[in-house]
Amino acid sequence: MEQRKLYSAALVLLLIITFVAILLQFYLMERTLLLHPGNTANVSAISDKSINGKSEATITEKDGKWLLTCQIMPSQYSWPFCELSINFFKGKTIGQGIDLSSFSSVYIKARYLNKGHDSLRFQLRTFNPEYGRFDNQDTWKYVGIEYWPERSAESNNLPLKSLQVATWWIVEQKLPIKYAVPEFDNVMVLELATGNNIQPGQYLIEVEYIEFTGKYFTNSQVLFFLISLWVTSAACFLFYSLRWSYKQLSETEKRAEDLKQLNQLLNVKTKELKDQAERDPLTGALNRAGIEKIFTKELEVLSLMFIDIDHFKSINDNHGHAVGDDILREFSKLISQNCRFTDFLARWGGEEFLLVCPNTALEDAYDLAQALRKLISDHQWANNIRLTASFGVAQQGNESPTAFIERADKALYDAKVRGRNQVVLSAH
Structure with missing residues (x-):
């Protein structure tokens, strides 16, 4: 149970x-990473001029927003661009960026202030020492997507799982297939650039903020x-x-x-429990007739306690026989509840009791007697009576039951002589 x-x-x-x-x-545990002019450093403007193009790009801050001014110029470079770049990497040799793997989407509040082109390219540059070199940014993976911010408000909210690794970069780096997937655990650079097929001219791009959202823990975690x-x-x-x-x-x-081992004893006890004539009517313990059957059984080891309530006569004299009877009943109940179910308690006469312990060595019987003696002394008796008992303990030898009981009685007498409230073992 x-x-x-x-x-x-x-x-x-x-x-x-x-x-x-x-x-x-x-529903909870949301985390965000907000990038805007008030909290973001290492922001720069980059154009195709850095790779032999002719376009020019500058970045300024106005009214708490980034303003990217881009002058697209025709040149031999086929893919002109301008971009806002945010660097996350620390130092020049550490190779450690920012971990964005716990974020699920990014919201970009950006737009063209003048017409002529309407797409932006958002991309992350990630570094993995398994296939890249920190001192060669060409080996940093391109993970990005092109989108059209003016089409709808939802167009600005990009799920990170929609980002793709640039195919041209995979081919150029001859990247193994197992690495041809987006990675977000070590992002070195964030880039927001003009879209593909942009025509020559001047463009103004306003960027208010870039906000990553996600959970502190992924669904998989x-x-x-x-x-x-x-x-x-x-x-x-x-x-x-x-x-x-x-x-x-x-x-x-x-x-x-x-x-x-005790089946025979249990049968004896069951029979005796059924035979009320062999029990003491006051205490419910066995009487002399009931206890005699125990000594007729052949047992390998049998120990006996002769127990006497100390100064019981004074209880009857001072409190009356009714209280004395209550004490005897309580005494018998206390002994029965604190011995083994294979032991037999008998009222021998008056305030004297026998506790027969089959299959019990003398040392074990002595320990049990000491425990019972202390239990009796500590018990709360009726009328706050202070009660103790004396014990004589013996183990049956090659002798008659009468001689066995007399030997235990002699040990009880010695316990009384020694001052009562004692346990005395009988010598063979």
Whole structure:
């Protein structure tokens, strides 16, 4: 039952964690990276003049926006352009840029202030030491897309998964197929350039901001976390179940062995429990007739405790016999509840009791007697009576039951002589 409750509680906890993780992933945990003139350094203007073209480009800041002035000039270079460039890489030899892999889209607030061309090219330059060289920017991967910002507001929101690696660059670098995919974990440069087929002339491009949005964790990371959580929990539950089953099996085997050895005693006890004539009517313990049958059985080891309530007569004298009877009943109940189910308690007479312990060595019987003695002393008795008991403990030898009981009685007498509230072992 306890194991089932534990499993149910753990399952509920796992479901709550899963639900909360999914809720946070889809509706919260948003992260953004906003690039604008107020927080972005290393911004420059580049044109085809850097690769033998003739176009000119300058960049200024006006009203909290970047203004890219571009003069496209015809030349032998077939793909004239101007662009706004933002450098992310640190130093000249480190080769470390910015990780944008956790972002899912980028929103670009940019437009042409004059007519004549309407497309822009957004691209990222990424560095991977597996195939590139930091000192050669031609080996940095081109990942980009061309879009038309004026067509609709949604046109400015670019999913990063829509970006593609430039085919001409793959061919030029003879890049292995496994690397011919977009990478965003080490972006060195961001570029916003004029689109393809731009005609000669002057163009003004206004860039208000570039904003990346995404999650702190990717869907794949959250899924991996949840799968790992469930698999780990299942493994723990399985381990706990196997361990619990092994423990139960061991305990069952031990109980079976004990039951096999004590089967004869259990049959005797069952018969005696049914025979109310062999029980003391006041305390419910066995009487002398009931205890005699125990000594007729052949047992390998048998120990006996002779127990006497100290100064019981003063209880009757000071509190009355009714209280004395209550004490005897409570005393019998306390002993019965704190000994083994194979032990037999009998009221020998008055305030004297016998506790017969089959298959019990003398040392074990002594330890049990000490525990019972302390239990009696610490117990809260009726009328706040302070109660103690004396114990005589013996183990049966090659002797008659009468001699055995007398030897335990002698040990009890010695316990009283020594000041009561004692446990004394009988010498053979």
